[in-house]
Amino acid sequence: MAKVGVLIEIENGEVKETDLGVLTAACKGGGNEVFAIAMQENTDAAASVLAEYGVNQIVQVVTKGGDIKGSPDFETRILAEAVKNFELNALLGLASAKGRDLFARLAAFMDVPLVSDCISIDLDAKTVRKSHFSGKTVATLKVESELMLCTIRPNAIEAQTMPVQAQTVVFEAQAADPGLTKITDVKQSTGGKVDLTEAGIIITGGRPIDSADNYKMLDECAAQLGESTAVGASRAAVDAGFAPHSMQVGQTGKTVSPKLYIGCGLSGSVQHFAGMKTSKVIVAINTDKDAPIFNKCDYGIIADMYDVVPVLTQVLKEQSD
Ligand SMILES: Cc1cc2nc3c(=O)[nH]c(=O)nc-3n(C[C@H](O)[C@H](O)[C@H](O)COP(=O)(O)OP(=O)(O)OC[C@H]3O[C@@H](n4cnc5c(N)ncnc54)[C@H](O)[C@@H]3O)c2cc1C
Incomplete structure (x- = not known):
């Protein structure tokens, strides 16, 4: 039985939904001891969810050494301390903005290799799978270090409940803030309320969206x-000024892995697919029956998106009323 830590991201008192798949990977059907490391003093509201998803120990970090949220270097040192204190064999986290930043710092600080943006993980074999060359190939990598340090692509691993008795452990970290960096301001992206990389459903508008105003149809x-739905854009739409770059999906945009991806007016370019091909179900709406996207989707609708999307919205609205 391995001891596996998971860095938990808590927003407004709630565990991020995308963390639940990471917990599923960590507990491996109950075969491992799972430590949820929460960088905050109060985890009460999150405790029941964590226990539902296989967490044995909820590690509540307390410190007198500085402001955790304001200093990623300080957070890194606390994480390293927790890894040693709980003798973890692996530490997992989300390949989110926070996870990508912290895990890279931690890898450098602990001098341990990091595998980022994994799409699956085998903790017994110490192997991970991740996509390479803009999604053209999937590589299986063997981790040789004693500690496995990995971030997991949001939504790549399906969350499964594994109810256990969880206990909360207060961990008083001794580390001090080295004062190297300080977060002074956090700005939310203008691309929408839900972060594209963590959305469960994405509806994307391509070049024929024709104006920024027409994205309202997709917003509705x-x-x-x-x-958990976000609205995305192709590069053609972004380059034409219809959407900000924060909404772009693809090789030079964001990599996403939602449960459902609805592409409206997308031709199906390799560069767009590089960013969303690991979506669980892909639906394409395109007027051209020969559009390449129809060879790569699960469901194809040969029709005008301006006819289909409002009808879909209306039907969904009627169902929820
Ligand atoms: C180095 C490099 C990096 C790139 N990175 C990215 C990236 O990150 N993301 C990205 O998206 N692209 C990227 N591209 C661009 C990419 O090659 C394509 O040009 C782009 O994805 C095309 O966008 P599109 O599908 O919206 O537009 P188009 O290719 O113009 O396709 C529009 C489609 O909409 C259909 N259509 C037209 N009207 C309607 C309608 N009313 N209803 C339904 N369907 C309709 C058409 O039949 C057509 O198939 C990159 C290119 C390069 C060279």
Whole structure:
């Protein structure tokens, strides 16, 4: 039985939904001892969810050494201390903005290799899978270090409940803030309420969206598809000024892995697919029956998106009323 730590991201008192898949990977059907490391003093609201997803120990970090949220270097040192204190064999986290930043710092600080953005993980074999060359190949990598340090692509691993008795452990970290960097301001992206990389459903508009204003049609549909839905854009739409770059999906945009990806007016370019090909179900709406996207999707609708999307929105609205 391995001891596996998971860095938990808590927002407004709630565990991020995308963390639940990471917990599923960590507990491996109950075969491992799972430590949820929460960098905050109060984890009460999150405790029941963590226990539902296989966490044995909820590690609540307390410190007198500085402000955890304001200093990623300080957070790194606390994490390193927790890894040693709980004698963890692996530490996992989300390949989110926070995870990508912290795990890279931790790898450098502990001098341990990091595998980022994994799409699956085998903790017994110490192997991970991740996509390479803009999604053209998937590599299986063997981790040779004693400690496995990995970030997991949001939504790549399906969350499964594994109810256990969880206990909360207060961990008083001794580390001090080295004062190297300080977060002074956090700005939310303008691309929408839900972060594209963590959205459960994405509806994307391509070049024929034709104006920034027409994204309202997709926003309205997204509102009916549920609160974990985000709206994306192709590079053609971004380059034309219809959407900000923060909404771009693809090789030079964001890499996403939602449960459902609805592409409206996308031709299906390799560069766009590089960013969303690991989506669980892909639906394409395109007027051209020969569009390449129809060879790569699970469901194809040969129709005008301006006809289909409003009908979809209306049907979803009627179902929820
Ligand atoms: C180095 C490099 C990096 C790139 N990175 C990215 C990236 O990150 N993301 C990205 O998206 N692209 C990227 N691209 C660009 C990419 O090659 C394509 O040009 C782009 O993805 C095309 O966008 P599109 O599908 O919206 O537009 P188009 O290719 O113009 O396709 C529009 C599609 O909409 C259909 N259509 C037209 N009207 C309607 C309608 N009313 N209803 C339904 N369907 C309709 C058409 O039949 C057509 O198939 C990159 C290119 C390069 C060279």
